[in-house]
Amino acid sequence: MATTAAATGTVVLVDAALAPYEHPDLRWLVRNHVLAVLQEFPTLSPSVDTYTSDDGASAVLLNARGFLAVSSDLPPILLTVWLPREYPYCPPLVYVFPAAPSASLVPDHPFVDHRTGRVHRTLPYLEDWGVPRSSLAGLVRSLVEALRMCHPLRAASFGFAAATTRARARTPVEEERGRMHTVLVDELASRLGRDAAAFRGGVDQDIHDMSSLQAGLRTRGDAMGRAVHDLEEERMRLERAVTASLAHRGKLLTWLHKASPARAPDAAAAVAPHAAAGDAQRWLESKALELAVDDTIDALGHALENGELSFQEYIKRVKILAREQFFHCHEASTSMST
Structure with missing residues (x-):
C-alpha cells in the first residue's frame, strides 16, 4: 500500500511539473521516461527546482537527483538530471558532483567539466540524442558505463568508498591490488584527460581552418558573382550594338x-x-x-x-x-x- 501511494504521489508530482512544458501531446512519453529511470535507479528521486543557465536565465524544471553507484569498487557520485522545457526533442542537462564534500572532480575529464560538474555533449548518448530512440534510463546507463571506465573523482577521493561500504578485513594482497587499481585508474584518467585536451585543440584548429576556408570561398563567390554580372552587362551591350548595326x-x-x-x-x-x-x-x-x-x-x-x-x-x-x-x-x- 505504501509503495502504491508513493508511486501515485510521484505520478502526480511529475504531471504537475510537466504542465508548463512545450509539448503537451508528449507529456505521457516524458512521464514514462521519468518513471522508468526512477524504477531502474531507485536511488534517484524526482523534484521541481529552479534551474539557472549560463546566461542568467532561470526556469522551474523537473529533475531527478540522487546518489548513483558507478560500481562496487568506486565511490558513488551525486547525479542531477534536469529536463528542459523542450524535452524530449532537446536532451536533458546532466550534472555530476562528488558525494563527499572533501572530494573533487578530475580536471580535463573527457565527459565532465570539473568546474561546473556538467556532463559534456561528448558523451556518445547525449551526442546522438534523438526521439524516440533515446530515454532517461538509457542515458543514465550510458553514463554509468562511461564513468566506470573513467571515474570523475580524483584518486585521493576514493577513500570515501571504504567509508560508505561495510568494514571488512583486507589482506595484504587485496591492499596491493587496491593500491594498483587506484594508480591505474588515476593514470587512465590522466591519459584520457590529456587525449581529450589534445583532441579539443585539434578540433578548434580544424574549426579555425574551415572558417578561414569558408571566408575565402565566400570572397571568391562574391568575385564570381560580380564577374557574371559584368559579363551579362557586356552581353546586353553587344546585343544592343548588333541591333543598331542591323538597323x-x-x-x-x-x-x-x-x-x-x-x-x-x-x-x-x-x-x-x-x-x-x-x-x-x-x-x-x-x-x-x-x-x-x-x-x-x-x-x-x-x-x-x-x-x-x-x-x-x-x-x-x-x-x-x-x-x-x-x-x-x-x-x-x-x-x-x-
Whole structure:
C-alpha cells in the first residue's frame, strides 16, 4: 500500500511539473521516461527546482537527483538530471558532483567539466540524442558505463568508498591490488584527460581552418558573382550594338535598292555612244559584276538575320565585297569616260 501511494504521489508530482512544458501531446512519453529511470535507479528521486543557465536565465524544471553507484569498487557520485522545457526533442542537462564534500572532480575529464560538474555533449548518448530512440534510463546507463571506465573523482577521493561500504578485513594482497587499481585508474584518467585536451585543440584548429576556408570561398563567390554580372552587362551591350548595326544595314540596303534602278537608264543611255568603240561590252560586264556584288551583300544580310552567319563573318565578307565592288564601279566609270 505504501509503495502504491508513493508511486501515485510521484505520478502526480511529475504531471504537475510537466504542465508548463512545450509539448503537451508528449507529456505521457516524458512521464514514462521519468518513471522508468526512477524504477531502474531507485536511488534517484524526482523534484521541481529552479534551474539557472549560463546566461542568467532561470526556469522551474523537473529533475531527478540522487546518489548513483558507478560500481562496487568506486565511490558513488551525486547525479542531477534536469529536463528542459523542450524535452524530449532537446536532451536533458546532466550534472555530476562528488558525494563527499572533501572530494573533487578530475580536471580535463573527457565527459565532465570539473568546474561546473556538467556532463559534456561528448558523451556518445547525449551526442546522438534523438526521439524516440533515446530515454532517461538509457542515458543514465550510458553514463554509468562511461564513468566506470573513467571515474570523475580524483584518486585521493576514493577513500570515501571504504567509508560508505561495510568494514571488512583486507589482506595484504587485496591492499596491493587496491593500491594498483587506484594508480591505474588515476593514470587512465590522466591519459584520457590529456587525449581529450589534445583532441579539443585539434578540433578548434580544424574549426579555425574551415572558417578561414569558408571566408575565402565566400570572397571568391562574391568575385564570381560580380564577374557574371559584368559579363551579362557586356552581353546586353553587344546585343544592343548588333541591333543598331542591323538597323544601319537595313538603311544601307534600302538606299542601295533606291540608287541602283536610278542608274540603270543613265547606263543604258551611256552605252549607245560607245557601242561601236568596243568599250560597251567591258562596261556591261563591270556593271553586271557591280550589281552582282549588291545581290551578294543582300543575301549575306538575309543570312545574318536568319542566324546562319555570325556578325563578325558578315562584316568580313562585306568588306571584301565592297572593295571588289569599288573596282568594278571604277572599271565601269573608266569605260564610260573612254
